[in-house]
Amino acid sequence: MDELGDIIQEFLVESHENLDQLDRDLVALEQDPGSREMLSSIFRTIHTIKGTSGFLAFHRLETLTHAGESLLSRLRDGAQNLNPQSADALLAMVDTVRRLLSSIEENGNEGDVDVDPVIAQVAACIEDPAAPRPGPAKAAEAPAAPAAGSAPAPAPAADEPAGAGTATPAAGAAEAVAAAAPAEPATSVAKVLAKAAPAEPAHPEETSVHAKRSIADSSIRVDVDLLDSLMRLVGELVLTRNQIVRGVNEISDPALARTAQRLNLITSELQESVMKTRMQPIEHIWSKLPRVVRDLSGSLGKQVKLAMEGKETELDRSLLEAVKDPLTHLVRNAVDHGVETPEERVANGKPAQGTLTLRAYHEGGHVIVEITDDGAGIDVERVAQTALERGVVSRDQLARMDSREVIALVFQPGFSTAKKVTNVSGRGVGMDVVKTNIEQIGGTVDVDSTLGSGTTWRLTIPLTLAIIQALTVECGDERYAIQQVGVDELVFVDGQSGQTIEHVSGAPVYRLRGKLLPLVRLDETLGLPVRNSDRDVYIAVLQADGRRFGLVVDRVLNTEEIVVKPLSGRMKDVGVYAGSTIVGDGKVALILDIAALARRAHLAAEAVERAQIDLPGTRAQDSRIERLLIAGIGERRVAIPLDMVTRLEEFPVERIERVGSREVVQYRDHILPVVRLASLLGCYDVEEGETVPAVVYTERGRSVALVVQQIVDIVEDHIEARSDLDDDGLTGSAVIQQRVTELLDVRRAILAADPRFYTEMPETMVGA
Structure with missing residues (x-):
């Protein structure tokens, strides 16, 4: 039986x-x-x-x-x-x-x-x-x-x-x-x-x-629980291997060292083999999506073709299960919100059939999964308006956000731009769950979108959660582990050479190769005794959640393979730990959650942006260093001081309207005056595309948009040569990046867009 x-x-x-x-x-x-x-x-x-x-x-x-x-x-x-x-x-x-x-x-x-x-x-x-x-x-x-x-x-x-x-x-x-x-x-x-x-x-x-x-x-079926048990045993073997290798290094016995080296090699091979038994191609979770796309597009009256690239890319099976629901939701969202109806697509000059592309590939120790549609894209203005109406952000917060940050608001709980509630979307439950589920497995979610062209959702997923490469650091008397894939570089702040951590608006920063790097002090974050000196410390430069920041620690110990152990519910509530492990000397170390630390670093980054100034003393050290935005207008290059740039935007050409003899654009519940620098500087032969890039400057609640042809670069450069020969709309020219670049008279450009811009400003500000 x-x-x-x-x-x-x-x-x-x-x-x-x-x-x-x-x-x-x-x-x-x-x-x-x-x-x-x-x-x-x-x-x-x-x-x-x-x-x-x-x-x-x-x-x-x-x-x-x-x-x-x-x-x-x-x-x-x-x-x-x-x-x-x-x-x-x-x-x-x-x-x-x-x-x-x-x-x-x-x-x-x-x-x-x-x-x-x-x-x-x-x-x-x-x-x-x-x-x-x-x-x-x-x-x-x-x-x-x-x-x-x-x-x-x-x-x-x-x-x-x-x-x-x-x-x-x-x-x-x-x-x-x-x-x-x-x-x-x-x-x-x-x-x-x-x-x-x-x-x-x-x-x-x-x-x-x-x-x-x-x-x-040639193959057999193995119970998943047995594989999980085998993986746990290999993890314990890795920990024991680490302890033996460290002990042998302290004894300095050549024969024992050779044995330990052999043990190290065998353990690594065994670990790799066991991990391969748990790896499965991502095609396993993609297999149900053609049916999902077919049925959903049919019910919505749309025509959608599904393309798959990289379906042989492998992931740990436990991660496949965790990714399945978020991926399905993103695909359904792309068909429902992204791809237009055949009539709308034909009217916009597109093929009646839309294309939804799934792409998977390895990059930097992670698996990247992209869901790309060629649909309508995300309307930044609509997202901003919805965020205001739902109380997700305040008007002041929105004014300081760029387009990418506004689009990221779709991940907020309860956020939805759907015009009506259906069985597919509109209830405001989805994108925040997608983000939470992916972050729980150590991954991230990003979105890029161009209005009228389409949207790409990008999932970054670790290869496995069981055994990872980690950097071990020390803060106070405690040890902590950081996932190696999130570490860009290590910096030692050498007090003897005059290096130090500085502060802007009360936020700690470090000038790394001429750029300000926002910092998070690990001792302050964890409530440990804070050391008084800002010298002779280490900075781990980390990348997470789309942000680059530095983590200040006392010492950097070494890198080694660690086995991730889950945390109890009480420890999870702290919010900065992703797990725990046992390091080579047998002590327990907590694994830091880089994404949570990145969110704290964002506060420091906002303080730096609001200050809009260089650190005290830097102008005295070298008065020729300037931070500039380089814009292209035809064949000409124009430099705009970066402290006169509040945001960079792209406006659809058809959104620019005329009021009398001036051009305006509807922007975040305001009518924004527009000046085209091409017209101001006499470049009338500049051809336009479907959208135009613009520099938005805001001061005391008033804003203007300076339309350019393209954004070339943001530079922090030595002005080697300067000319005071000017023209209408210019203050002169300078050699920047080995090219003659015109220096824009920003005040003149602002007044061309809005003659009353400075009318209500104090006298001291008018003369600035």
Whole structure:
């Protein structure tokens, strides 16, 4: 009895895998209806399920798959062509098979799942008058449907499981008649099909029994819990290895050192091998998405083509499970919100069919998964307006945010720009959950969008959570670990050479190669005793959550492989720890959450931006260093002081309107005056694209937009040569990055956009 139970369990596992493959193949078949190879593959899959279900006496499952096999046989043999009705019927059959398997798994039998409606739907497709029919001679050979209780079907061929006979076109027609008869029970349909189907030679693709058997013999199924247990044991071995290696180094015994080195090598190879057993291609979670896209786009009246790149990219299976739901949500969101209807796309000069691309690849010890659509893109102004209406941000906060930060507001809880609530979107539950789930596994979510062109959602996921490379640091008397993939570089602040941590608006910063790096002091963050000196400390330059910042620690110890141990609920509430580990000397070290520290670093970065000044004394050290934004206008380069730049934006050309003789644009609930620097400087031959970049300057609640042709660079450079030869709108020129660059008279440009800009300013500010 136990043996039979194992057989059924194996059948269920294989059948579920086959159904996933069927979903993919049937959707792909719609794109290429004449593919004999695809039809044969689908036929073989149904044939396998039908044969095994007959052997295990699951009669309804056998009858249902036999009906589908009959329709597939006609499609494969060219007796009729695939149409949307046939595709829907076959997918309905797959769904019903899945329900039968679920019932078998839960109850040990087929339960009360009704298969008759689906069989009738398949039969109707076989009888479809629009489909080509076989010749009259073949049709005449179809025997009449026998009454219930007629003789059993002929025995199957020796190499074919019981009940797995291949249906001919004639048998398909007989099944259609039998399925359409209301008084005929489902079981008699199978008898009709089996009796009506004479033995016919198997197709070459159906006779590869030996090849399949050899593939099956080369692999075994292993329980996931066993793999997890094996991974934990390897993790403990890695920790023990670290302790032995450290102890041997202290003893300085050559023979023992060689043994430890051998142990190190074997442990690393074993760890790599065990990790490979847990790695699975991302195709496993992508397999259901073609069906999701097909069904959802059909219900929304849209045409969406799904493309997949890098489906062989591998991830730890535990991470695959964690990524599955966020990925599915992003795909559904892209179809619902991103891709326009065919009418809208054609009106905007796009193909009627939209494209949704899934792309996966390895980068820097992570797996990057991108979901890209060529749809409408995200309207930054609409996001900003919704954020204000829902109280997600204040107007002052919004004024200090650039376009990328505004788009990131879609990850806030309760945020939604949907105009109506549907079963797909609009309830404000989704993007924040996506972000939370990805961050829980040590990953990040980013979004890039261009209005009118499309959106890319980018997931950055670690390869595995079990064993990672880490940098061990010390702060006070405690040790902490930082994931190595998040560390860009290490800097020692040497007090003897005059280096020190400085402060801007009370926020600690470090001038790294001429740029201000916001800092987070680990001792202050964790409530440890704070050292008084800002010299002779280490700065770990980290990258996370789209931000670059420095973490100030007392000492940097070493890098080593660590085993991640989960934290208790109390420790998770602290919010800066991602786990714990045991380091080489046997002590416990907490693993720092880089993303949480990055959010704290953002406060320091905001203080630096608001200050808009260089640190005290830097002008005295070198008065020729200037921070400039370089813009391109035709062939000319124009420099704008960076402290006169509040934000960089891109406005669609059609959004720029005229009021009298001046141009304006609607911007965050305001009418923003616009001046085109090309016109101001006499460059009238500049061609425009669909959007124009603009420099927005805000002061005391008033803003103007300076439209340029392109943003070239932001530089902090020595002004080697300067000329005071000016022109209308310029204060002179200078050599910047080995090129003559014109210096914009920003005040003149602002007044050209808004003559009353400084009217309400104090006298001291007007003269500035």
